[in-house]
Amino acid sequence: MTDVYDETARREASPAELERLRAAVRVLPPAAVLTHHTAAMLYGFGVVPADTLHVTLPAGASLPQRRGIAAHGTVLPFVDVRDVLGLRCLGPARCAVDLARQLGRPDALAVLDAALRVGACTPDDLADEVTRHDGLRGVRQARELVRLADPRARCRQESHLRLVIHDGLLPAPEPQLAVRDDAGRVRCHVDLGYAEERVGVVYDGDSRLDQPRHNWLETRGWRLRYFTDDDLFGDPDLLVQTVRAALYHPR
Template sequence: MMKPVQLAELPLVVARATLIDEGMTDRHINALVHAGALVRVRRGQYVDGEAWRALGRADRHRLLTRGVMLAAHPGTTATHVSAAVEWGAPVWDLPLGVAHTTRCDGKVGRRRKDWIQHGGALPPTDVTMLNGIPVSVAARTCVEITTITDVERSLVVVNGLLHSGATTEQEFADWARSARYWPHSLATDLVLRLCDTRIESAGESRFYYFCWRQHLPRPTPQVEVYDERGRLVGRVDFAWEEFGVFVEFDGKQKYAKYRRDGETLDEFLMREKKREELICQLTGWVCIRVTWADLATPELLARRVRKLLDSRRALGA
């Protein structure tokens, strides 16, 4: 099972009032910000500059969320994108400059540049403590995401939460059923039908969506291949076994996940090439390698995939 995205130990977000109480002046604070010793996370809230610069986009969003929580009503919970980030889900192409929260009393605050406070009921059973803050439970987070973005981006988040074990398809289905009258929830059912706990990365989720969108046959994720002695020799990202075609999605995450300690990139690529050749020899299948750049031209990629599937069908693969 894939581990969630590794979350950093976050520095403390400090309010201006706290710094003033400690003897600083606004002039001193501004000088520290100008020098880079402090970073203004949001108005009136600061964090250590060196620690900030060491963080990625997701962890910076987590700091923004904590800054919002400092100023928010005590019954405020991180939801939607902010909950997904706390759960360690991939949040491909979602804006992370805005924190999302919901109040337990259902009240909606004024929308701000860096903060959206959603309405709706949020009973205590829908909230859990995660990384020190209250967040919506993962199954609810799945539904929340589908109400604020499109199917493809939602599917990336939902598959990430499913594959990490944060929730299950059944829990998501139960939540989707209970939230069928939520505003902007028309995409929820389609995401539910497309989601698959076996899909391991944002790139794989996008390829799976691409196949549905381009009316290609639905491939099987994570197909295991064994040698003549029954030993597992590899697992391919997707396969159309009836056509004798498999897909390997090439992305940076794969290089980071599967490279061995001390292994150079060239050594990893050579080992990957040998693995692919062995799978082809054992199965008689052919391989399609897909990259993020390929997904940027889906019609062109679809023509290539369809042509290969048609040729394999004609050969009786």
């Protein structure tokens, strides 16, 4: 195991949190390994936080019943177990696919995007791992979302937004599309963009577009559509209609 995971864990977890994990592990069966949300946090792609400590035990082991600990059984062997600051964790691809099988689709895609973004996994790692889960509950969802996963997504909500657009049967936008000026310099990035149509889709809660850049894009013929959590979770159909109108309706 390379030191990169140790350094990531130090950034992602406070000393108090690491000590809490070590204390919890000491009272668990020796075969238990950290997994799901807990291991994802240590690897740097814990975009879906959980207060509960998640561990997995091999097939046949009795699952401990302890407050604050979610124990998972598995029929799959522990092919990849890594040591992160003295804590035994299932490999990052395994953790990402386990979460992709069990979370709702928007958060499942956000986890996969983040695992690729931080370099914990490669697309091939995820594809190989999802094949090992063939026949298990939720594997169809994981298989679909592994194909959609993209390391360019910058936040959880941006992944959600991209999935809404996908489910609305619209063309796939390019995440973090670079927009250049006449000299070829990158002036800004659009969260999700359609270069040919000059349409940008922006998550308003995490936008890096300030007013001057917004105005510059408008003068270049770009149409920007901003969305919030209320749009994502309250009326995704209207969100899709708004993007579709920007793409296909005449100015």
